[in-house]
Amino acid sequence: MEAVKGENLVFSEVDEILEKYQNERTPLLAVLQDVSRKWGYLPRDVMGYVAKKLDVPSAQVWGAATFYSFFETEPVGQYMVRVCKSAPCHVLGAVNVLGTLQRELGIQVGDTSRDGKFTLQATSCLGVCGVAPAMMVNDITYGNLTEERIREVLALYE
Amino acid sequence: MFYRAHVLIEMTSNSIHLGASQVKERLEREIAQAGLSNEVKVLETGPLGRGVPSPFLMIYPDNIMYAPVTVSEVREIVSEHLLKGRPVERLIVSETAPALKEGYFRPSPLAKEKRVVLRNSGLIDPGSIEDYIAQDGYQALGKVLSMSRQEAINIVKDSGLVGRGGAGFPTGLKLEFTMKAPGEEKYVVCNADEGEQGTFKDRLILEGDPHSIVEAMAICGYAVGAGEGYIYIRAEYPESIRAVEKAIESATDTGLLGDGILGADFSFQVKIRQGAGAYICGEETSLLESIEGKRGEPRIKPPYPPQAGLWGKPTAINNVETLANIPPIILNGADWYKSIGTPTCPGTKVFTLTGNVNMLGLIEVPMGITLRELLYDVGGGIRGGRQMKVVQTGGPSGGTMTPDMLDVPMAFDTLAQFNSALGSGALTVVDDTHCIVDVVKNFCEFFLHESCGKCTPCRIGNKRIVEILDRMQRGRGRPGDLDLLRILGENMKTTSFCGLGQAAPNPLMKCLDYFQEEFEKHVTEHLCDCQVCEMKPKRKEVGV
Numbered sequence: 001m002e003a004v005k006g007e008n009l010v011f012s013e014v015d016e017i018l019e020k021y022q023n024e025r026t027p028l029l030a031v032l033q034d035v036s037r038k039w040g041y042l043p044r045d046v047m048g049y050v051a052k053k054l055d056v057p058s059a060q061v062w063g064a065a066t067f068y069s070f071f072e073t074e075p076v077g078q079y080m081v082r083v084c085k086s087a088p089c090h091v092l093g094a095v096n097v098l099g100t101l102q103r104e105l106g107i108q109v110g111d112t113s114r115d116g117k118f119t120l121q122a123t124s125c126l127g128v129c130g131v132a133p134a135m136m137v138n139d140i141t142y143g144n145l146t147e148e149r150i151r152e153v154l155a156l157y158e
Numbered sequence: 159m160f161y162r163a164h165v166l167i168e169m170t171s172n173s174i175h176l177g178a179s180q181v182k183e184r185l186e187r188e189i190a191q192a193g194l195s196n197e198v199k200v201l202e203t204g205p206l207g208r209g210v211p212s213p214f215l216m217i218y219p220d221n222i223m224y225a226p227v228t229v230s231e232v233r234e235i236v237s238e239h240l241l242k243g244r245p246v247e248r249l250i251v252s253e254t255a256p257a258l259k260e261g262y263f264r265p266s267p268l269a270k271e272k273r274v275v276l277r278n279s280g281l282i283d284p285g286s287i288e289d290y291i292a293q294d295g296y297q298a299l300g301k302v303l304s305m306s307r308q309e310a311i312n313i314v315k316d317s318g319l320v321g322r323g324g325a326g327f328p329t330g331l332k333l334e335f336t337m338k339a340p341g342e343e344k345y346v347v348c349n350a351d352e353g354e355q356g357t358f359k360d361r362l363i364l365e366g367d368p369h370s371i372v373e374a375m376a377i378c379g380y381a382v383g384a385g386e387g388y389i390y391i392r393a394e395y396p397e398s399i400r401a402v403e404k405a406i407e408s409a410t411d412t413g414l415l416g417d418g419i420l421g422a423d424f425s426f427q428v429k430i431r432q433g434a435g436a437y438i439c440g441e442e443t444s445l446l447e448s449i450e451g452k453r454g455e456p457r458i459k460p461p462y463p464p465q466a467g468l469w470g471k472p473t474a475i476n477n478v479e480t481l482a483n484i485p486p487i488i489l490n491g492a493d494w495y496k497s498i499g500t501p502t503c504p505g506t507k508v509f510t511l512t513g514n515v516n517m518l519g520l521i522e523v524p525m526g527i528t529l530r531e532l533l534y535d536v537g538g539g540i541r542g543g544r545q546m547k548v549v550q551t552g553g554p555s556g557g558t559m560t561p562d563m564l565d566v567p568m569a570f571d572t573l574a575q576f577n578s579a580l581g582s583g584a585l586t587v588v589d590d591t592h593c594i595v596d597v598v599k600n601f602c603e604f605f606l607h608e609s610c611g612k613c614t615p616c617r618i619g620n621k622r623i624v625e626i627l628d629r630m631q632r633g634r635g636r637p638g639d640l641d642l643l644r645i646l647g648e649n650m651k652t653t654s655f656c657g658l659g660q661a662a663p664n665p666l667m668k669c670l671d672y673f674q675e676e677f678e679k680h681v682t683e684h685l686c687d688c689q690v691c692e693m694k695p696k697r698k699e700v701g702v
Contacts, residue, residue: 024429025469028451033393033432060452067453067610068434070393086355087550087586088512090600124437124604125355125553126394129512129584130519139396 011049013038018053028054028064032071041072069123077112077119079157081105082136085122088129093145097133098122100147104154117157161199163240165189166216169202177229178213184229185215188236198240214251223251270531272498274506275359275482276522279366284401287408290369296414298485302377303422307337310381314484316492318504323349323440323477324552324581325657326570329484332474335464336382339472346378346387347468347475349445350402353392353437354553355604356584359508359520360478364391364398367482368405372428374481376415377488379426382474387426390445392433402430437608441656442475444610455612456656479508479583499525503569507580511537513587514544526572530564532585544589547597548669552581554601555661558668577668593690594673595680598666599627605662616659619650623666633693635681644670 017034021027031054035046042065051058065071083098102108105118112119128134131143135153142153167182182200189198214225215235222245224235231249238244273279282289290296302310315330336344348371352360364371375387391399406428409415417425431449433439439448443457446468467473483505487495496504503525509532510520516538523532529549533539540546549559551568557578559566566576573580588597606620623646626639647663647670654660670677679685684693 026449026451029434029448030432033434056451063453064451067455068436070433070435085600086604087554087588087597087600088356088584091513091586091588091592091597123394123435124608125353125357127352127358127361127392129356129358129510129586132512132518136394141394 011046014046014049014053018050028056028061029068032061032065036071040078041075044073069121075112075116078117079137080119080121082121082123082126083109084124084126084128084132084134084136086125086129088125089133092132094133096147097135097145097150100150101135101154104151118154162197163199163220164218165198165200165240166218167200167202168213168215174213176212176226180229181213181215181227181232184232185236188233189240192236192241194236194240220245224249225251270523270527270536271521272506272524273522274486274495274498275363275479275508276366277486278370279362282367284366284368285404287369287405287412287414290367294489295369295485296373296409298488299373299376299380299414300420301488302380303420303424307381307383310377310488311337313488313492314381317487317495318492319480319483319487319495320503320570321477322479322483322507322583324354324556324579326580329476329480332464332476333378333381335462336384336472336474339465341472343471344382344384345468345471345473346375346382346384347442347445347449347463347473348375348387348389348478348481349440349442349475350389350391350395350398350478351433351440351445352395352478352582353440353608354555354582354584356510356512356550356553356586357582358510359583361395361398362520363478363482363508364395365401368398368401369409370482370485371402371478372405372409372415374476374484375428376419376426377484378474378476378481380424382472384474385425385427387428388431388449388468389428390431390433390439390449392439393435394433399430399432406430436610437604438610438656438658441658444656445475446473453610455610456658458655500567500569500572502571507568507583509536509568509583509585511585511587513549513585514541514589514592515539515585515587516541525569526567528565528567529559529585532568533564533587537587540587540589542589544591546587547590547592547594548588548672550586550588550601550665551584552579553584553586554604554665555658556581556584556664558665558672560668560672579664591688591690593631593686593688594669594676595627595630595686596688596690598669599624599631601665602627602662605658609658609662613653613655613659615650615653616655616662619646619654619659620662622646623663630677630680631686631691631693633684633691635684637681639681640670640674640677 017031021030031050036042047061048058051061065073085094105113107113107120109120109122126134126136128141128143133145134143169178186200214223215227216223235246238246278293311330311333319329320326350360379387415427436454438444439454441456442463444454448454463473463475499505506522506524508520508522512518521536546561551557557573559578570580602623606624609616609620611617647667650663651660686693
């Protein structure tokens with residue numbers, strides 16, 4: 001992940017993203033998604049810049065950024081671990097999944113590990129209830145979780 | 159070398175235990191003896207998912223599966239099917255190939271299954287437009303282009319198709335309203351923000367047959383007079399997004415999207431918009447707000463989207479499963495569609511089975527199937543031979559079904575009579591080891607998390623409900639708590655701004671009635687019979 005420092009920020013990369021959507025009527029969400037993918041979160045300066053360029057109130061950008069659970073306004077770990085806590089996973093042991101992850105990573109829900117690698121979050125249904133309980137690490141979904149399998153999965157990212 | 163047929167045999171730890179190695183050995187010997195070694199290739203494959211008896215043989219290109227296969231049956235399969243081309247009916251499991259997907263299953267009694275929406279899933283390569291076209295794909299679009307808009311809409315109207323997202327509004331009417339709404343600029347939107355807990359039907363349709371959605375959107379675009387369609391897919395489904403992106407690209411390259419489609423005076427393009435993790439965006443007006451780059455907060459209705467939707471223009475917004483029904487309806491006609499399902503609720507429904515049931519997965523069956531059939535025939539019963547406690551249909555905002563409702567036909571209208579709902583067709587099965595307070599709290603926590611905060615009853619109501627349930631779980635329940643829950647629920651139902659807040663107390667209210675005793679025990683005796691709730695020792699003074 002690239003470090004984002006207010007003044008040194010290279011806005012040209014944001015310009016590239018903005019350019020991609022210049023023909024769209026209301027591209028704000030798509031732009032924020034790309035920004036988030038690039039830096040892992042939405043740096044404030046970038047949000048201000050996007051607001052100016054798209055000519056929308058910065059309050060609208062901030063509003064959107066804080067509304068959607070996939071957007072972060074603070075830096076997060078390299079790998080975002082989202083544990084499904086919906087009923088189908090819940091009745092098949094999601095509580096233990098969360099417990100195991102907290103123990104293995106040494107962090108609580110909402111926290112980022114000290115080395116900046118993992119952020120742990122609970123999330124709503126991931127839509128893979130056929131292999132419940134499940135979790136998502138960045139873009140990849142893992143199902144049929146057991147303590148052993150969780151350790152295997154985490155090892156992939158160590 | 160080209161092979162005339164491929165035989166896939168399941169080689170997994172489970173099937174080897176059940177004799178797969180011997181079957182394979184025999185198979186290769188029989189094939190050699192029949193002189194088919196240069197024509198038939200035997201391949202090893204992985205498991206198909208729970209529900210398929212092991213070991214199985216899958217024969218391509220015939221799409222015929224035999225399972226479970228024993229050594230003694232191999233000779234007959236080889237001599238009859240592979241040599242003479244006569245499938246051994248007696249040993250066949252299904253005539254269609256199951257999707258080689260995680261979580262996909264073939265229940266053993268397949269008679270109930272009826273594939274309309276999933277007609278191509280697992281049968282074709284979703285990445286290939288040629289495959290889709292070979293299955294009559296884009297024919298419905300071609301047919302519609304030779305009709306008037308009203309004629310096209312009439313077919314959908316006559317079919318009796320209602321929205322499969324949960325609300326069950328007649329699709330034909332929606333299209334007609336949008337078509338008749340004044341204005342030149344109109345839009346078609348596909349709601350693929352499948353957020354209901356336990357629902358993953360849309361994901362499998364999008365990934366297994368993305369062209370059916372692209373085609374259906376183009377059909378709707380023509381019918382209502384729109385030039386642009388948006389498909390809003392949730393961020394949790396990166397695979398679906400890639401599949402649809404590819405489908406749009408190849409449809410555009412083939413000239414099935416773009417300007418002057420199939421030589422007609424009709425231009426249409428489809429764009430993808432991604433969600434960002436907000437359940438409320440499955441609510442249609444919230445979804446539109448989200449496409450417009452705003453917080454996904456619901457709009458006040460009326461006006462409904464067919465009058466004023468995306469950017470204030472008339473918009474026809476439909477669920478993925480609803481759209482997937484449209485091409486076959488156009489091709490086969492309204493009468494064909496009405497012959498499936500119940501008279502008042504025609505068609506099929508894709509159900510997803512989740513929770514404490516033996517076989518997790520999804521199945522498409524005609525409307526009107528009973529919960530008992532789904533749970534015990536299709537789902538193979540409750541895990542560990544336990545009893546069903548409650549089944550939540552269509553996620554927390556859908557309906558709650560209790561054991562006394564096992565024989566109610568599952569359709570939009572019949573379940574409504576029982577004060578329940580079909581919703582998205584997700585069935586979350588909860589067995590009797592689970593404490594009802596814990597389960598209901600899980601549902602309510604979900605709403606607490608997903609409430610957008612716009613209106614007070616939903617924002618505060620969900621918070622209070624979770625607080626009360628939480629203290630009941632910790633043995634701090636107070637007298638009057640159950641009445642308080644009822645009052646809160648009733649108020650939320652009647653005064654919340656949108657469907658989310660109105661539906662949020664549904665599981666709670668239903669369970670309060672049905673499991674009153676269990677709730678009361680938590681409050682008065684501080685006892686949890688299932689031993690799920692912690693119930694810290696009761697203190698003398700509870701007023702903390």
